[in-house]
Amino acid sequence: MQKASSWLLAGVLGTTTATAHAATLEERMAAFEARASAAEKRAAAAEQQTQALARELQQIKLATPTLQPAVSNATAIAAPTVDTRLAKLEARQQSMEKQGSTANLTDGFSFKGYARSGLLINDGLGGGRGGPYSTPAGSVGGAVGRLGNEDDTYMRIDLSKEIYAQNGTRSKFTVSIADGVESSNDWTADESSLNVRQVFSELDHVAAFKGNSVFENATLWAGKRFDRDNYDIHWLDSDVVFLAGTGGGIYDVQMSKSWRSNYSLIGRDYGDFSEGGLNADVESYILTSNQFFDNGQWQWMFNAIGAKKNDFSSRTNEAGLTPADSGLHSMLANHQKNFFGREGFFKTALLYGQGLGAEVKNIGSDGELIDDARALRLALYGETPIAPGWRIGPSLLAEQSKDRYVKGDNYRWMTLNLRLANAINSNFEMAYEMSWQNMNLDPKGYLQRNAVDGNFWKFTVAPTFKPDVGDLLTRPELRVFASFMNWSSDLDRYSTSDTFGMTDFRAGGVWQYGVQMETWF
Numbered sequence: 001m002q003k004a005s006s007w008l009l010a011g012v013l014g015t016t017t018a019t020a021h022a023a024t025l026e027e028r029m030a031a032f033e034a035r036a037s038a039a040e041k042r043a044a045a046a047e048q049q050t051q052a053l054a055r056e057l058q059q060i061k062l063a064t065p066t067l068q069p070a071v072s073n074a075t076a077i078a079a080p081t082v083d084t085r086l087a088k089l090e091a092r093q094q095s096m097e098k099q100g101s102t103a104n105l106t107d108g109f110s111f112k113g114y115a116r117s118g119l120l121i122n123d124g125l126g127g128g129r130g131g132p133y134s135t136p137a138g139s140v141g142g143a144v145g146r147l148g149n150e151d152d153t154y155m156r157i158d159l160s161k162e163i164y165a166q167n168g169t170r171s172k173f174t175v176s177i178a179d180g181v182e183s184s185n186d187w188t189a190d191e192s193s194l195n196v197r198q199v200f201s202e203l204d205h206v207a208a209f210k211g212n213s214v215f216e217n218a219t220l221w222a223g224k225r226f227d228r229d230n231y232d233i234h235w236l237d238s239d240v241v242f243l244a245g246t247g248g249g250i251y252d253v254q255m256s257k258s259w260r261s262n263y264s265l266i267g268r269d270y271g272d273f274s275e276g277g278l279n280a281d282v283e284s285y286i287l288t289s290n291q292f293f294d295n296g297q298w299q300w301m302f303n304a305i306g307a308k309k310n311d312f313s314s315r316t317n318e319a320g321l322t323p324a325d326s327g328l329h330s331m332l333a334n335h336q337k338n339f340f341g342r343e344g345f346f347k348t349a350l351l352y353g354q355g356l357g358a359e360v361k362n363i364g365s366d367g368e369l370i371d372d373a374r375a376l377r378l379a380l381y382g383e384t385p386i387a388p389g390w391r392i393g394p395s396l397l398a399e400q401s402k403d404r405y406v407k408g409d410n411y412r413w414m415t416l417n418l419r420l421a422n423a424i425n426s427n428f429e430m431a432y433e434m435s436w437q438n439m440n441l442d443p444k445g446y447l448q449r450n451a452v453d454g455n456f457w458k459f460t461v462a463p464t465f466k467p468d469v470g471d472l473l474t475r476p477e478l479r480v481f482a483s484f485m486n487w488s489s490d491l492d493r494y495s496t497s498d499t500f501g502m503t504d505f506r507a508g509g510v511w512q513y514g515v516q517m518e519t520w521f
Contacts, residue, residue, distance in 0.1 A: 108162035118516025120151035128512040132237040136494035137413035137439040143238035145417045145435030148460035148483035154180040167207035200225040222248035233381045235419045240379045262290040270367030286364045303329040305356040305364045317368040319406045324371045327356030344384030351377040375401035393419040406444040413439040423469035431462040454488025476519035
């Protein structure tokens with residue numbers, strides 16, 4: 001009996017030992033698989049990790065035969081699973097070795113961009129004129145329809161690289177390069193405005209924030225960039241709001257289940273001024289709070305702007321007045337994921353600014369504004385199908401501002417725009433655009449501009465090829481077009497330096513034709 005008990009105890013101990021070995025092996029395999037998966041994400045260290053992978057595989061291969069004789073039948077059944085895992089890990093290792101240094105370059109890399117390029121010809125077979133800001137109201141942000149009204153080549157490319165740290169934190173570096181010219185030549189180096197528009201880095205999935213409900217999904221950033229939540233009315237080539245500069249901030253602070261917050265501090269430069277031995281490097285600083293409620297349906301943005309040296313004793317604006325050294329800006333926006341209950345979307349924004357904040361679109365970018373400047377702007381736009389094969393994109397942009405650059409000046413304008421598309425087949429549609437703008441501008445002689453009151457009209461027809469029809473925002477588009485524009489003759493005397501009023505571009509009706517491509521990805 002005692003002998004039988006000893007055999008039983010030995011058997012139990014043997015099985016326990018074998019099971020422990022098996023458990024240890026399973027743990028090692030699980031840990032190893034996790035490390036291999038992380039290695040694939042960490043592209044920058046791919047070669048070192050491949051070598052480490054090879055060493056660990058060899059160790060496991062050496063250890064496995066010594067364990068198998070001691071395991072029980074249950075553990076022996078699990079052996080094929082171990083072999084299968086080893087085979088998969090070996091295949092992964094071979095794949096990584098084949099990728100080699102190429103994986104370091106491509107893993108986590110992304111390439112995005114926007115571009116347009118086209119030819120604009122007037123009815124006299126000369127160079128066409130135009131642009132979304134070609135009217136007198138364009139001097140204060142009054143854009144008109146862009147279809148068949150662009151004569152430039154513009155491109156921007158965004159290059160990004162993502163890297164994961166061992167603790168799971170993701171870093172992302174982005175650089176944006178842009179250029180724009182109006183020449184039709186292939187070599188335009190002398191006219192190029194090539195520029196690095198963004199250089200910034202971000203951190204998200206931050207390991208130190210895990211378990212913190214407020215900051216767990218937050219993104220930290222610093223550098224030169226456009227604010228992530230800028231948005232525009234594409235038909236007008238006008239941002240609803242555009243915040244950009246150099247600084248830092250944090251996105252997606254989760255205040256509650258349906259409330260998230262963004263905060264940033266951004267700097268801009270108004271230039272260097274020197275007079276009478278006094279020097280001023282004039283910079284402005286924008287402190288931003290951007291609040292999103294009801295899962296992003298409502299947005300409230302507030303900006304405080306300061307530029308203490310902008311009222312430097314020797315610094316005046318183009319009207320000879322002391323510019324503002326501070327300002328406030330606010331926007332209340334509603335983002336609907338449908339078009340009044342129909343398929344599509346609709347957005348509304350009301351913007352207000354004073355002082356340096358009276359440039360309500362490009363926040364903090366205008367250092368000429370005076371303390372008394374005030375501006376109120378309304379933006380409405382959306383897109384929806386209206387009949388089989390037809391889609392419509394209406395928009396309205398209107399602003400009233402006063403005391404901007406001179407006491408008593410007054411700028412009032414409103415743009416109504418309608419983009420229509422009729423799908424003919426899977427790759428071809430007829431696009432149409434109608435645009436009307438009313439303006440009453442009284443600049444009080446600022447920049448030798450005269451008071452005007454009148455209207456602008458444009459109608460464009462554009463046969464268009466694209467990869468797939470059914471959405472006004474699908475790109476690329478290859479277009480030919482014909483545009484008719486006309487405007488009140490009073491607008492010709494607004495300024496001797498703007499587009500309107502030039503000897504070959506006066507009121508009375510202008511036809512323009514062209515071909516254009518536009519793409520983004």
